[in-house]
Amino acid sequence: MMKGRAVATPLLEAKALHKTFELGGETVRAVNGVSLTINRGEFVAIMGASGSGKSTFMNMIGCLDVPTSGQLILDGSDTGTLDNDALASIRNHKIGFVFQQFNLLNRTTAVDNVAVPLIYAGVGSVERRERAKAKLVELGLGERLDHTPAKLSGGQQQRVAIARALVTEPLMVLADEPTGALDTHTSEEIMAIFQRLNDQGITVVLVTHEPDIANHANRRIVFRDGQVIDDAPVKKTHGGGAG
Amino acid sequence: MNNISAVIASWAVNVSIAMVALRTNLMRSILTTLGVMIGVLSVVLAVAVGSGAQVSVMESINSLGSNMALIFPQPDSEGGRNTDTRGRLTQRDADALEKQLSGVTATAPQLRATIQLVAQGRNTSTSAIGITPGYGIVSNITAEQGRFITESDVQTGARIIILGPTVATRLFGDFDAVGQSVRVNRIPFTVAGVLESKGSSFGNDNDDVALIPISTLRQRLSQNSSLQGPDDLQVLFVGFEEGVALPEAKKQMTEILRARYRVPTNEISPFTIRTTEEFMKESSKVTGIFQMVLVAIASISLLVGGIGIMNIMLVSVTERTREIGLRMALGARRRDIRNQFLVEAAVLCMIGGAMGLTLALILAALFQNLANFPAPIGIGTSIGAILFSAAIGLIFGGYPAVRASKLSPIEALRSE
Numbered sequence: 001m002m003k004g005r006a007v008a009t010p011l012l013e014a015k016a017l018h019k020t021f022e023l024g025g026e027t028v029r030a031v032n033g034v035s036l037t038i039n040r041g042e043f044v045a046i047m048g049a050s051g052s053g054k055s056t057f058m059n060m061i062g063c064l065d066v067p068t069s070g071q072l073i074l075d076g077s078d079t080g081t082l083d084n085d086a087l088a089s090i091r092n093h094k095i096g097f098v099f100q101q102f103n104l105l106n107r108t109t110a111v112d113n114v115a116v117p118l119i120y121a122g123v124g125s126v127e128r129r130e131r132a133k134a135k136l137v138e139l140g141l142g143e144r145l146d147h148t149p150a151k152l153s154g155g156q157q158q159r160v161a162i163a164r165a166l167v168t169e170p171l172m173v174l175a176d177e178p179t180g181a182l183d184t185h186t187s188e189e190i191m192a193i194f195q196r197l198n199d200q201g202i203t204v205v206l207v208t209h210e211p212d213i214a215n216h217a218n219r220r221i222v223f224r225d226g227q228v229i230d231d232a233p234v235k236k237t238h239g240g241g242a243g
Numbered sequence: 244m245n246n247i248s249a250v251i252a253s254w255a256v257n258v259s260i261a262m263v264a265l266r267t268n269l270m271r272s273i274l275t276t277l278g279v280m281i282g283v284l285s286v287v288l289a290v291a292v293g294s295g296a297q298v299s300v301m302e303s304i305n306s307l308g309s310n311m312a313l314i315f316p317q318p319d320s321e322g323g324r325n326t327d328t329r330g331r332l333t334q335r336d337a338d339a340l341e342k343q344l345s346g347v348t349a350t351a352p353q354l355r356a357t358i359q360l361v362a363q364g365r366n367t368s369t370s371a372i373g374i375t376p377g378y379g380i381v382s383n384i385t386a387e388q389g390r391f392i393t394e395s396d397v398q399t400g401a402r403i404i405i406l407g408p409t410v411a412t413r414l415f416g417d418f419d420a421v422g423q424s425v426r427v428n429r430i431p432f433t434v435a436g437v438l439e440s441k442g443s444s445f446g447n448d449n450d451d452v453a454l455i456p457i458s459t460l461r462q463r464l465s466q467n468s469s470l471q472g473p474d475d476l477q478v479l480f481v482g483f484e485e486g487v488a489l490p491e492a493k494k495q496m497t498e499i500l501r502a503r504y505r506v507p508t509n510e511i512s513p514f515t516i517r518t519t520e521e522f523m524k525e526s527s528k529v530t531g532i533f534q535m536v537l538v539a540i541a542s543i544s545l546l547v548g549g550i551g552i553m554n555i556m557l558v559s560v561t562e563r564t565r566e567i568g569l570r571m572a573l574g575a576r577r578r579d580i581r582n583q584f585l586v587e588a589a590v591l592c593m594i595g596g597a598m599g600l601t602l603a604l605i606l607a608a609l610f611q612n613l614a615n616f617p618a619p620i621g622i623g624t625s626i627g628a629i630l631f632s633a634a635i636g637l638i639f640g641g642y643p644a645v646r647a648s649k650l651s652p653i654e655a656l657r658s659e
Contacts, residue, residue, distance in 0.1 A: 059653050064572055064653040065652075084576065084577055088574055091571070091574050097573070120576070121574065122249055125256070164573070
C-alpha cells in the first residue's frame with residue numbers, strides 16, 4: 001500500500017481561480033472559481049467531460065497559462081507576481097509535462113529529446129547527455145538511446161516523454177491524457193510508471209476521462225462547467241495498478 | 244569565466260538546433276541561401292571592381308611620374324571659362340622655372356606629333372614625343388634595350404628614335420630593333436633604344452609611343468602651326484623631389500609665369516598647371532563615387548536576399564509553432580526562443596555569405612587573369628562579407644524571431 005506521509009505540506013494552492021475567454025463576443029468561463037490544495041506526494045486524477053475546464057485548470061497549475069483572477073501559490077510562491085522568465089524557470093525546474101501526443105522532436109534522438117529541458121536549465125552538454133541517458137535507462141530504454149521517435153513504439157515514445165519530464169528532477173509531474181493514444185496494455189505499463197514515481201515521492205497530477213486510469217490515483221477531482229463538483233479519495237476496490 | 248563558457252555553450256546548442264532545422268527543409272534552405280549568396284557575391288564583386296578601378300587609376304597616374312606638375316600654355320578650362328586666349332610656353336620659361344624654384348629634379352619640355360614609321364616593309368603610325376633627357380627623370384622611364392636620349396642628341400638634332408615596346412614589336416617583331424634604321428615621315432632615322440613597358444591604363448596602351456629629341460622633332464617633323472617661335476613648347480613637365488609641397492610649388496610657378504608674361508592679377512592666367520597630387524585626389528574621388536554606386540546597386544540584391552530570409556523565417560516560425568510551445572513548456576524563456584531563431588537566420592545567411600564570397604574570389608581571379616583587370620578582394624573585405632551576412636541574418640531574422648518569442652506557450656502548444 002501507499003507510504004503514509006506524517007505531515008501534509010501543500011505544494012499547490014488554488015484560491016478562487018477564474019479563467020475567462022472571449023469567444024465570438026461571448027464570455028466563456030472555462031474555470032469559474034476553483035479553490036483546492038494539492039499536497040506534496042499526492043497522486044491526483046482530474047476528470048471531467050471535454051469543455052469542463054479540467055485542461056484549462058491544468059494549464060494554469062502548469063504555469064503555461066495565467067488565471068484571469070484568483071491566486072495560485074506553487075511551492076510557496078504566488079505565481080501571479082512572477083514574470084515570464086520566472087514562470088519559464090518554474091516549468092523547467094519544478095514541473096514535468098507529459099502530453100497525450102508525446103510531443104517529441106521528430107528528427108532528434110531519444111537522448112537529445114530528453115536533454116532539451118536541461119538546455120534551458122543551463123546544464124553543460126556532457127552532463128546533459130549523462131543525465132538524459134540515466135533517465136532513459138531508468139525507464140527501460142537503455143537500448144534505444146539514439147533512436148528517433150519514428151523508430152519507437154507509442155509506449156516507448158511516451159516513456160521517452162516521461163524521461164524528459166523527469167530529467168530536471170521536478171516536484172510535480174503533470175500528465176494530460178498520457179494514455180489517450182495508447183492501447184490498454186501499454187496504458188497499464190505507463191500507469192505503473194506513474195505509480196512508481198509517486199512512490200518515490202513525486203507529486204503526480206493527471207488529466208483523464210477514463211475511470212480505469214483515474215483509479216490508479218489516490219484522489220479524484222471531477223470538473224463540470226468550470227467548477228469542481230467532486231473531490232474525494234479513490235476507493236481501491238480491485239487493487240488496480242502497482243499499489 | 245563559468246558564465247562565458249555557459250554563454251558559448253548556449254549558442255553552440257542553438258547552432259546545432261539550427262543545423263537540424265535547416266537540414267529538415269534542405270531544399271528550402273538552399274534556395275533561401277542562394278538569395279543571400281547572390282547578394283554577397285554582387286556586393287563583394289562591386290567592392291573588388293571599385294578598388295580595382297582605384298588601383299589602376301593610381302597606377303596610371305604613378306606611371307606619369309610620382310611628384311610632378313604639368314604645364315600647358317592654355318588657360319584653365321575648368322569651370323567652363325572661355326579658352327580663346329592662347330598663351331606661349333618656351334624653353335626660356337622652362338629654364339627660368341628650373342632656376343627659380345627649389346626642389347626641382349628636372350624639367351621635361353615637350354612637343355608632340357603624329358608620325359608614320361616604315362621599316363623593312365612594315366609600316367605603322369604612332370604619337371611621337373619630342374623630349375630632352377629630363378623626360379626620363381621626370382616620367383621615371385628608361386630604355387630597356389639600347390640607350391635613352393642624351394643631351395648631345397638634343398644639341399645636334401640627331402635623327403635617332405626610341406620606340407615603345409608595342410611600336411618596336413609592330414615594326415620588327417621578335418627581332419632586336421636597336422641599331423635598325425626606320426623611316427619617319429620618309430626621313431631616315433636610327434633606332435637607338437626600346438623603352439621599358441609601362442603597361443596600359445583604361446585601355447590606353449602606354450607603350451604605343453616613340454621618343455625623339457625635341458630639336459629633331461621641331462626641325463623635321465613638327466606639324467603644329469600654333470607654335471609662335473623657335474623654342475616654343477606644347478607641354479612642360481616639372482619634376483619635384485619627394486616631400487616638396489605641390490600646392491605651394493604650383494602657386495610659385497603661376498606667379499613666375501605671370502611675372503614673365505606680365506599678366507595682371509585680375510586677368511585669367513594663360514597657363515594651366517596640373518599636379519599629380521591633384522590627379523590623384525580627383526580620380527580617387529571619381530573612383531570612390533564609382534565604387535559607391537556599384538555597391539549601392541549590388542546592395543539591392545542583398546536586400547532582396549534578406550527579405551527572402553525574413554520570409555522563410557516567418558514560414559519556419561509558423562510551421563514550428565508547436566515546437567516553440569513545447570520548448571516553452573520545457574522551460575525555454577522568451578529570449579531562448581528568440582535566440583534560437585536568430586541563430587538559425589544568421590547561420591543561413593553566413594552559409595550564403597561564405598558561398599557568395601567563395602564565388603566572388605573565383606570570379607575576381609578569372610577577371611584578373613582573363614580580362615587583366617585588377618579586382619582585389621582583401622582579408623578585410625572577406626571577413627566583412629561574412630560578418631555582414633550574419634548581420635543581414637540578425638536584421639531580417641529579428642522580426643520573425645521576436646514574433647516567435649512572444650507566442651503564448653499554451654496557444655503555441657495547441658496549434659497544429
